[in-house]
Amino acid sequence: MIGQIHWKTPGVIITGVFLIMLVKNSYDTPNQDAGLSLRQIYSQSSDSWPAPWVDSGVNWQELADIPVQPSADAGLIALGEQLFFDPLLSESGQIACASCHEPELAFTDARKVSFGHDRQAGRRNAPSILLSGHFQAQFWDGRAASLEAQVLMPVQDPVEMAFTLPALQQRLQTHATYPAVFAQVSGETTISLEVVSQALSAYIRSLRWRSTAFDRFMQGDSQALDNVAIQGLHLFRTKARCMNCHHGALMSDQQYHNLGLTYYGRRYEDLGRYHVTGQVADVGAFRTPTLRGVSQTGPWMHNGLFPSLEGILQMYNAGMPRPQPATSQQQDPLFPETSHLLQPLGLSEIELQALKHFLDQL
Known part of the structure; x- marks a missing residue:
């Protein structure tokens, strides 16, 4: 020894x-x-x-x-938080990012594997996202090279949120309040998927590790x-x-x-x-x-x-x-x-x- x-x-x-x-x-x-x-x-x-x-x-x-990450624009973070908890990001309008990453459960869902669209069971465990912004590649298999690339993948997964990005963009653009919120953050009248990705990523990075x-x-x-x-x-x-x-x-x-x-x-x-x-x-x-x-x-x-x-x-x-x-x-x-x-x-x-x-x- x-x-x-x-x-x-x-x-x-x-x-x-x-x-x-x-x-x-x-x-x-x-x-x-x-x-x-x-x-x-x-x-x-x-x-x-x-x-x-x-x-x-x-x-x-x-x-x-754990190092402290630079803070993003407060408006972008707030938009990301709103999107994170909004089930409108799923085709059914019933599943939000927070469905699998609940704040009360350290941003996990305490299940072996998560349930998604039509109660389909995935095949992998939903890890906590509290430190996701510190990692390089994302997911258990590293298939997303960045957090910005990762956040929109569950939206398109047929087992998870089962939506399409064009349909999501259209839904947000015709929403009663989202166009004004996006315009305030980005200065653009057209909602872009890039800003959706940036906002969700900014919110996730803003999650502070408890002491x-x-x-x-x-x-x-x-x-x-x-x-x-x-x-x-x-x-x-x-x-x-x-x-x-x-x-x-x-x-x-x-x-x-x-x-x-x-x-x-x-x-x-x-x-x-x-x-x-x-x-x-x-x-x-x-x-x-x-x-x-x-x-x-x-x-x-x-x-x-x-x-x-x-x-x-x-x-x-x-x-x-x-x-x-x-x-x-x-x-x-x-x-x-x-x-x-x-x-x-x-x-x-x-x-x-x-x-x-x-x-x-x-």
């Missing part, structure tokens, strides 16, 4: 080894002494934290506070996390190997990985990123979600099949599924391969509890 800890700041190796040895035998019980020893490490600037346990070639970034215990900890309040959460933070960065994919301010590498949940050739099959790129390496790969607010955004994973974080942590602890091809699939070039970044972790039940407690502070 000590051999895998490497400090980023010279001159503290002896202290670091001493502290890690002090808590090495304390992981079996999330006690105050173990947390206190780790607190001495993590109360320092993050520049002085031990480097995480990540695989060679992983371009990780240290955990950080959590972890935020306060990262902002310098060393007492914001209790000792068990500190143990969970240390496990997150080391033995649990979470930083291979969940790092930086977003706790996401914004990359695509196969977690062994493709259900290839079975019910729930979803080839993920492959449908976007056509690359065999992307079969079953999905974007790493942010872990910010993760305890509030269940059910989890791209298909919403996991109702508890405890169950997910147990699966990660086991190294996640590694499906093997049946005889008929031996020569199938698309048979998915679970990411090499996933390995059995050997975490004890007490360590898993500490890790879960840390996630609850995000």
Whole structure:
């Protein structure tokens, strides 16, 4: 264990080894002494934290506070908010963006998969949009290159809002009040889809992240996390190997990985990123979600099949599924391969509890 800890700041190796040895035998019980020893490490600037346990070639970034995005024009944001909650954006006039992204549910819908037009069930879980403006590509498979491109795609999806963009433009143009609102924002008498996209994106970017215990900890309040959460933070960065994919301010590498949940050739099959790129390496790969607010955004994973974080942590602890091809699939070039970044972790039940407690502070 000590051999895998490497400090980023010279001159503290002896202290670091001493502290890690002090808590090495304390992981079996999330006690105050173990947390206190780790607190001495993590109360320092993050520049002085031990480097995480990540695989060679992983371009990780240290955990950080969420940056504040520049604010857009207030009128554009207000228009975007009005559109976001307006079911007129759907063909039936019954489904709004907020139908799948409810503010009271951390802008999710708390369903495995969302219901859309004519109560059709989608095949993917609706993630929170609270930090969407910080991500590059959008959707679980990254098929939208920007938030502006993403916001109009559900409008056109036959399973979701089942509308067409020309019909939406016509409906807004003949609406009793929208033309005047758009004219005030854009200065144009004709409503453009570009302004619709800009307004929705501006509203989503304006959604401010609430302050959590972890935020306060990262902002310098060393007492914001209790000792068990500190143990969970240390496990997150080391033995649990979470930083291979969940790092930086977003706790996401914004990359695509196969977690062994493709259900290839079975019910729930979803080839993920492959449908976007056509690359065999992307079969079953999905974007790493942010872990910010993760305890509030269940059910989890791209298909919403996991109702508890405890169950997910147990699966990660086991190294996640590694499906093997049946005889008929031996020569199938698309048979998915679970990411090499996933390995059995050997975490004890007490360590898993500490890790879960840390996630609850995000």
